[in-house]
Amino acid sequence: MSNYSKQKFLSPAELGGFIVLAILLFVVLPLSVDDFRLNLIGKYLSYSFVAMGLVLCWGYGGILSLGQGVFFGIGGYCMAMFLKLEASSVENTAIQSTPGIPDFMDWNQLTELPWFWEPFNSLGLSLIAVILVPGLFAFLIGLAMFKRRVGGVYFAIITQAVAAILTILIVGSQGMTGGINGITDLRTLLGWDIRTDEAKVILYFVCVTFVFICLFLCQFVLRSKLGRLLVAVRDTEERVRFSGYNVDNFKIFIFTFAAMLSAIGGALFTLQVGFMSPSFVGIVPSIEMVIFCAVGGRLSLLGAVYGALAVNFAKTTLSEAIPELWLFALGGMFIAVVSIFPNGLMGLYNTYISAPVNRFYHAAVRFINKDKPVETLSEPLSEPESESTLGAK
Amino acid sequence: MFDGYTGSELMAIFAMQGFAGLILFSVLVLMALGLAIIFGQMGVINMAHGEFMILGAYVTYLTSLFFETYLPGLSSIYFFVAIVLAFIAAASLGAFVEWALIRRLYKRPLDTLLATWGLSLILQQTYRSVFGAREKGVSLPDWMMGSIPVTDMVEIPINGIIVMVLTLLITLSVYFIMQRSQWGAKVRAVVQNRPMAAAVGINTSIVDRMTFALGCGIAGIAGSAFTMIGSTGPTSGQLYIVDTFMVVVFGGAANLMGTIASAFTISQAQTILEFFMSGSIAKVLTLGMIVVILMLRPQGLFTLKIRR
Numbered sequence A: 001m002s003n004y005s006k007q008k009f010l011s012p013a014e015l016g017g018f019i020v021l022a023i024l025l026f027v028v029l030p031l032s033v034d035d036f037r038l039n040l041i042g043k044y045l046s047y048s049f050v051a052m053g054l055v056l057c058w059g060y061g062g063i064l065s066l067g068q069g070v071f072f073g074i075g076g077y078c079m080a081m082f083l084k085l086e087a088s089s090v091e092n093t094a095i096q097s098t099p100g101i102p103d104f105m106d107w108n109q110l111t112e113l114p115w116f117w118e119p120f121n122s123l124g125l126s127l128i129a130v131i132l133v134p135g136l137f138a139f140l141i142g143l144a145m146f147k148r149r150v151g152g153v154y155f156a157i158i159t160q161a162v163a164a165i166l167t168i169l170i171v172g173s174q175g176m177t178g179g180i181n182g183i184t185d186l187r188t189l190l191g192w193d194i195r196t197d198e199a200k201v202i203l204y205f206v207c208v209t210f211v212f213i214c215l216f217l218c219q220f221v222l223r224s225k226l227g228r229l230l231v232a233v234r235d236t237e238e239r240v241r242f243s244g245y246n247v248d249n250f251k252i253f254i255f256t257f258a259a260m261l262s263a264i265g266g267a268l269f270t271l272q273v274g275f276m277s278p279s280f281v282g283i284v285p286s287i288e289m290v291i292f293c294a295v296g297g298r299l300s301l302l303g304a305v306y307g308a309l310a311v312n313f314a315k316t317t318l319s320e321a322i323p324e325l326w327l328f329a330l331g332g333m334f335i336a337v338v339s340i341f342p343n344g345l346m347g348l349y350n351t352y353i354s355a356p357v358n359r360f361y362h363a364a365v366r367f368i369n370k371d372k373p374v375e376t377l378s379e380p381l382s383e384p385e386s387e388s389t390l391g392a393k
Numbered sequence B: 001m002f003d004g005y006t007g008s009e010l011m012a013i014f015a016m017q018g019f020a021g022l023i024l025f026s027v028l029v030l031m032a033l034g035l036a037i038i039f040g041q042m043g044v045i046n047m048a049h050g051e052f053m054i055l056g057a058y059v060t061y062l063t064s065l066f067f068e069t070y071l072p073g074l075s076s077i078y079f080f081v082a083i084v085l086a087f088i089a090a091a092s093l094g095a096f097v098e099w100a101l102i103r104r105l106y107k108r109p110l111d112t113l114l115a116t117w118g119l120s121l122i123l124q125q126t127y128r129s130v131f132g133a134r135e136k137g138v139s140l141p142d143w144m145m146g147s148i149p150v151t152d153m154v155e156i157p158i159n160g161i162i163v164m165v166l167t168l169l170i171t172l173s174v175y176f177i178m179q180r181s182q183w184g185a186k187v188r189a190v191v192q193n194r195p196m197a198a199a200v201g202i203n204t205s206i207v208d209r210m211t212f213a214l215g216c217g218i219a220g221i222a223g224s225a226f227t228m229i230g231s232t233g234p235t236s237g238q239l240y241i242v243d244t245f246m247v248v249v250f251g252g253a254a255n256l257m258g259t260i261a262s263a264f265t266i267s268q269a270q271t272i273l274e275f276f277m278s279g280s281i282a283k284v285l286t287l288g289m290i291v292v293i294l295m296l297r298p299q300g301l302f303t304l305k306i307r308r
Helices: A002-006 A012-032 A035-060 A068-087 A103-107 A115-121 A123-147 A152-172 A197-223 A225-235 A237-242 A247-273 A283-296 A301-321 A323-339 A344-368 A375-381 A386-391 B007-042 B049-070 B072-100 B109-131 B158-179 B182-192 B194-199 B204-229 B236-251 B256-276 B279-296
Strands: B147-149 B155-157
Touching (some): A012 A035, A035 A068, A035 A197, A035 A247, A035 A301, A115 A123, A123 A247, A152 A283, A197 A247, A225 A237, A283 A301, A283 A344, A323 B109, B007 B158, B007 B182, B007 B204, B049 B072, B049 B109, B049 B236, B109 B236, B155 B158, B158 B182, B182 B204, B236 B256, B236 B279
8 A cells, every 4th residue: 555655646657758758749749741641630639538448448547448439429410410500500401391400300390499409509508518428327237247246257247239320320210310411511610611631730739639638637547545445356356355445346447438539539530520420339340449459459548549540540551552462451450469469559668668677767876776776776776667567467 | 910800811910921921930940040059059149140150041052053053953953962062061161160260268258259249240241242241042943932822811831841940850850959859968067067967988078069060050040931922132240140049049049849939929920010011110029028027037038047
């Protein structure tokens, strides 16, 4: 316990990592790529929220959810519906048989807005819904599952079934959700055109800002006592239970938290890409989101961001160049990441770059301080172990 | 929902839909049997199971092509050859995968799930590259086509009957292999207590590999049967995988009776609901019901009472 209370919010190495990422996202990328590519990177970054959630939930909590697309999708749909309602004002939709409702509803012979979309006329309520609806949904799933002690592969399969159910529902109720096409043709946010190049650049910066807000939130959770307990639950659940903790509540919390993060990602995705469809909700996209987290390193928050960027970049590049190769590469990634480098890019970085650099640094310090008394050495030597001890499991 | 139907029409509807349900039931059982053996034995979730099934379907397709081209006289019996070949192909691939990948991951079930998903993507793309993205269908010999009229309104398709008989045979042989043969005794011993089984001289890693191969081989047979009722595309396996998992989890892993009972419940519920409402809502209702029941009874319908 004494060790835990002493730990700082960010170790020097982590602080360095945050600063490097901040420089990369805020300065280097906006200066070095054109607006189109920047928008793409913003889209990739909106996936990094899902990956961050999975780092907490899967990497630290040991709960593998194969249904994160559900929450990403709900968040995205909440945002998309607000934008769609704004885009389908009475003037814009005068040619429809019922002006003032979204076009897909009109095509499906709906004559008024379904009651559950009513709140989405207001931006405030929509933004609250982006967080709360997926949160509530995840809370209910978590409550039902973890209180009944459903875990492990069973939980994974059930979340997958939930993803399947939601996709079928969305596709099936075309009049209310836009069906397989999703909600398209989004134009303005409170009168501000989101389709222009400047808007996309601004939205990119909004997205990056949210990435950092969420990174700090996650870091806060991990550094708290709760983060420690999560690791304990992952490794020896029964022992934590017998120590008097209510394990289920921790699991429910972290699952809900991860769902809310995914939902934020979904909303930012909709804003930047300009549409939302069931193809981001189902089983296949949901499990693809797991690979973002796994490639980055399931124990590293920064890794989640890099993983989302790297995998999506590879996807775009490969599918543009040689489409057949992408599935081979993705499949290979899944296999490699579990059997060869389970801690992902960040694990590789820690073993092959960070650790040798540290060794070299300490050797250099020792060489310089050869004639001085030994006490000065003790402090820096004990430092580089925080992540690697966790990664050993 | 029963408005506008007379009593005899309703009976005919239930009979026809019930029979359609039985065909779906047969395919689900064939797929789920292999999965249940693998999951029950090793705790491994094989996400590539659907692709093993599709491998069987493609082998059947190739066999039918071969017979049409070189042995047109024997083409009425090609199906039996195809079943054997499908089993051999899927089982050998299964044994290889177990050796190359799965055995390294027994301690980490969640990772196995991801790795086999990766495998399924690779297999899908392989099928697409080799056979093309379009769906392939086999031409059935004449004696498998047509249907038998039972009453004026009820007709039973012959290929459905063949699928059901095949399922029955496979299920019985799996039962005998698992419950009556010496090899089955070894498998059950390993499931119940791995260290003790090893201590009395059972080579548990060989048992694991053979079990995995057997499960995959049965998936291959399922694929063979599948060609009789539908055409095969590179992603056909993925359509069934969630259903199959639900069957296995719902039935309680490691229990063949449970698997069969849950496959029956799920397929019947789905086909009968499908007649009265849209297919998508029927599917949602079925899946939703399973999820709710699993919340109430997480261990599934039937469980094996063993000490861990």
